[in-house]
Amino acid sequence: MTSTVVPDVTAAAERIRPYVRHTPVLRAEVDGRPLVLKLEHLQRTGSFKLRGALNALLAGERPEQVVTASGGNHGIGVATAAAILGLPATVFVPDGVPAGKARRIEAAGARLVRAGTRYADAAAAAHEAAQAPGARYVEAYNDPVVIAGQGTVAAEIVADAPEVDAIAVAVGGGGLAAGVALGSGGRLTVAVEPERCSCLHQALAAGHPVDAEVDSVAASALGATRVGEVPFEVLSGPGVRSLVVSEAEILAARDRLWDEFRLAVEPAAAVPFAAWLAGAVPGEVPCVLLCGANADWTP
Numbered sequence: 409m410t411s412t413v414v415p416d417v418t419a420a421a422e423r424i425r426p427y428v429r430h431t432p433v434l435r436a437e438v439d440g441r442p443l444v445l446k447l448e449h450l451q452r453t454g455s456f457k458l459r460g461a462l463n464a465l466l467a468g469e470r471p472e473q474v475v476t477a478s479g480g481n482h483g484i485g486v487a488t489a490a491a492i493l494g495l496p497a498t499v500f501v502p503d504g505v506p507a508g509k510a511r512r513i514e515a516a517g518a519r520l521v522r523a524g525t526r527y528a529d530a531a532a533a534a535h536e537a538a539q540a541p542g543a544r545y546v547e548a549y550n551d552p553v554v555i556a557g558q559g560t561v562a563a564e565i566v567a568d569a570p571e572v573d574a575i576a577v578a579v580g581g582g583g584l585a586a587g588v589a590l591g592s593g594g595r596l597t598v599a600v601e602p603e604r605c606s607c608l609h610q611a612l613a614a615g616h617p618v619d620a621e622v623d624s625v626a627a628s629a630l631g632a633t634r635v636g637e638v639p640f641e642v643l644s645g646p647g648v649r650s651l652v653v654s655e656a657e658i659l660a661a662r663d664r665l666w667d668e669f670r671l672a673v674e675p676a677a678a679v680p681f682a683a684w685l686a687g688a689v690p691g692e693v694p695c696v697l698l699c700g701a702n703a704d705w706t707p
Contacts, residue, residue, distance in 0.1 A: 416556035417591040420463040421563055427462055427492055428452060431561070433568045433695070438668060443684060444569045444695040448561055449673050454512070455629075455700030456561050456584055457485030463557030464546050465489050472542030473497070477534035479527050479628045480509030481700050482548040487518035489546075500534035502527055506628050508704040526622075527631055549583025550636030558584045559591030565695050566593045574598055574691030576680035578699055579608045579650075581632035582639025588697065589642050596647055596691065600683040602626050603652045607635045608643060612650050616640075625655055629676035629700060649690070657682040665698070666707045674703035 429452055434445040448456045461482070465474065474490040474497040476483060483499035490497035497518040501510060503525050514520050523533035538545035547554050561584070565572055574596040579585045582599075585608070589597040601609055605624035611617045617640050622631045635643070643650075653661075658675050661682035665671040677698045683689050684696050 416552065417559035417563055417587070420459070420556040421560040423466045424459055424462040424557060424560065428459055430564055433565065434669070435569070436669070439685075442693050444565070444572050444693060445669070445671070446561065446565050446695055446697045447671070449671070449677055449698045449701035453481075453484045453488045453516070454702040455481040455485065456558055457481045458488055459560050460554035460557035460583060460587070461485040461489035461546055462492070464551065464553045465493055465495070465544070467553050468544070471495065471544030473540070473544070474546060475500075475534050475538040475543050476546045476548070477501070477527065477531035478513070478548060479631050480505055481629055481702055483513045483518070484509060484516060484702065486546050487513050487516035491517045498537060500530040500537070502530045506703060509628065509702050512702060526633070528633055549581030549632070550638050552638055555583050555587045555590065555638060555642070558587030560587075561697065562588040562591030565697070566591070566595070569695060571693045572695040574689060574694040575697060576600055576684055576689045576694060577697045578626070578630060578676050578679040580630035580676070582608055582635045582643055584699060586639035586642040589645075589648055594647065596649060597643070598649050598651060598680065598683065598689050598694070599643060600651045600653060600680045602630060602658060602679060603654055605630050606652050607632050608640070609650045609652050611635045611640055612644060626658060626674070626676040626679055628703070629674060630679070651683045651688050653679060653682040653686065657686060661685055663707070671698065672707065673698050673701045676700060
């Protein structure tokens with residue numbers, strides 16, 4: 409698995425470079441401890457998802473139309489990637505998709521279709537629609553090409569802050585964390601999830617992907633019921649540490665990022681920072697990856 413995906417991170421970086429932002433890093437000290445923040449919430453579309461979506465659409469044969477399912481950020485990324493490449497896109501979302509994320513999907517030019525109450529319902533409807541001739545379904549996380557695209561964010565961290573020895577990242581379906589593991593040059597990947605939305609943590613305990621509860625303030629971004637088979641294969645290997653944090657810790661971390669740095673991120677992006685604040689992230693100079701900022705909230 410690893411041997412087939414690692415080279416693709418470099419290829420993905422070349423492929424998507426004309427269309428994505430090389431987001432900055434911020435070296436800081438909090439509570440007397442050094443850390444590096446990767447400001448990926450400043451990416452076009454407000455999250456890392458554009459990277460994987462673009463790589464998926466650029467790597468293969470050009471489709472006639474693009475279809476996906478999303479709880480929000482992936483849909484915004486796919487809608488924007490399709491618009492960049494001049495392709496029509498349809499994004500299926502669950503009924504409870506946050507209004508701000510639904511608005512951004514439509515603003516990017518995609519057709520928004522509400523289907524069911526859970527992400528799994530939207531995904532089932534989207535896969536059915538993707539059977540149409542010329543359609544391409546873009547996976548949210550369970551695809552090596554998408555994972556390679558997400559891994560380009562870790563490659564930027566390594567290039568800009570080579571002193572970093574661990575990268576803490578939020579986990580939903582596992583695509584970003586797997587990309588970080590593959591693109592970080594052997595650095596420790598610290599995969600962090602909400603306690604009540606922890607499909608990777610539970611899969612690692614079971615030894616295989618299992619269905620998990622989805623009940624968190626960060627669920628619109630991290631609300632996968634089951635970690636992807638492809639990410640799990642990467643994340644169950646060496647060099648990965650799995651952690652969980654509480655709802656209170658997530659919201660406190662989000663507020664701390666605003667108070668300390670005036671960084672306005674969504675709850676999912678604060679998940680790895682919550683683990684760092686708790687002292688659970690190892691490393692002399694760890695990096696906390698702030699993955700998105702597409703939730704509407706008032707500091």
